[in-house]
Amino acid sequence: MKYKLTKSYCWLEVESMKRVVKMYFINNVPFTWDDLTDDEEDNIAYFQAWANDYGRIFDNEYMFRASGYLVMEECHPCFFEMELENEELLAELD
Helix, strand or coil: CCECEEEEEEEEEECCEEEEEEEEEECCEEEEEECCCHHHHHCHHHHHHHHHHHCCEEEHHHHHHHHHHHHHCCCCCCCCCCCECCCHHHHCCC
């Protein structure tokens, strides 16, 4: 079975502050995020609209649990060898 990686711009709330991040998912379960690049920060309104369209705010607790679940199931793409439909997305995390 091949797993599908996706990414989206989403809201992440940390210590009562919300910010837009680039969130990575495996079969729709988030497993990590990256801060926006300087170029993305220059166009923040666009990425805020994208995050608003996603319609969900993630927090550290949710990310910890989702990531822990993936590790427990040996399905976390950063830690386990897996068959992925689009493994090129993992290269963005390096």
